[in-house]
Amino acid sequence: MATDQKNNHSKTPFFDPMLPRSFRIVRFQQETAETFSIELKPVSGQKEFFFEPGQFNMLYVFGTGEIPISVSGDPTKPEVLIHTIRAVGNVTRSMNNLKVGDSIGVRGPFGASWPIKAAEGNDVIIVTGGIGLAPLRPVIYHMLAHREKFGKIVLLCGTRTPKDIIFHKELEKWYAGAELEVHITVDTALPSWRGNVGVVTTLIGKAHFDHSRCTAMVCGPEIMMHFTVQELQKRGVDNKNIHVSMERNMQCGIGLCGHCQIGPRIVCKDGPVFCYEEIKGVFTKREF
């Protein structure tokens, strides 16, 4: 029921969690009009950055501010750290203006990971909304690297329009391949779009997976996760097998400041990945 691990730094040497390490941008990729990926390498010290899928870093744009961003890269390739970011606030817009060679501060990795170990032997259904695909991409990389350990893997992606689809090339590759069942839908489209139109929850009924023996991982806007959970429940998926990634105002990253508290949980330390059974009492409640 619980996520795989919390605050795992087992492979990384000790760093002061409150002190940003300096990383350099080695690659910049514009994913959509307002979403971009940056590849980072440490300026000094250990060359590898180990993390568990689902964990996040606090990224610091010097002189502007710090924000929590999930790692979107491949956990089997720790030599490069990748984050995918949507430019919607002051810090992320500043980050969007950075260039290859610029420096950025990194604290982390923090938080609980997706339940990859617990999912072994099960079918896995991954449901993403918008940029919610980014925190789950490391899960897909991991599962593809250990394909024999998992049953069917289904990826359902929803976005606003075809122009908002991130990781285009990889999605095309996964769609064409036999290792994943991929369905993509957009909320609205022009007739030139050849795929599904409608909300991502409508794809769940089309997906082929064992409802009684599956692990569901859901990431996207909280309201999208709310309806996705309802749809999974309708089809008999147990709350204990549904996992969601929560987004709150994370600041310290280590559970000290309390800014990201949601009911009895601290999202940066206990989450951001939660088993739905653990947080169903506070999920989408206006009081929290």
Next chain:
Amino acid sequence: MKLESLAKILKEHPFLEGLEQHHLDFITGCASNVVFKKNEFLFRAGDPGNLFYFIREGQVVVEIYIPGKGPTEIQSRGKGDVTGWAWLIPPYRSTFDVRAAELTRAIVLDGTCLREKMETEHDLGFILMKRFAALIAERLEATRIQLLDIYGDRSKK
């Protein structure tokens, strides 16, 4: 396709699951196979809505034409989906265009014929109304979520 295999397909369709044989026989009598080429219309907005479809293969899109913008896709329907309920609700006219986005095979049902049967056979009428009500509720919920624009920029008020 023979009537026999059409009956089998309809009997195995989840939407008609559990119906009594004589009801299935009647529904089968109202049904036939159809094929739509890409870009052919199943429905046009404003036309009499006398039919509905069980999609067997392919994909159709529910569209609306927005003057100045052109056709805009609202939702898509694929294999296993049911499309069309204008035949059930007065004034029995289609509200949207439904276009085949690719070669699409479907079973078409004569809604007018079925509606008249439902008026006299209330058991069948009640079962089908319940199933269409669930379908309409599902589509309404999906539309409401779409209207929320959940992926929009939440920092813009």
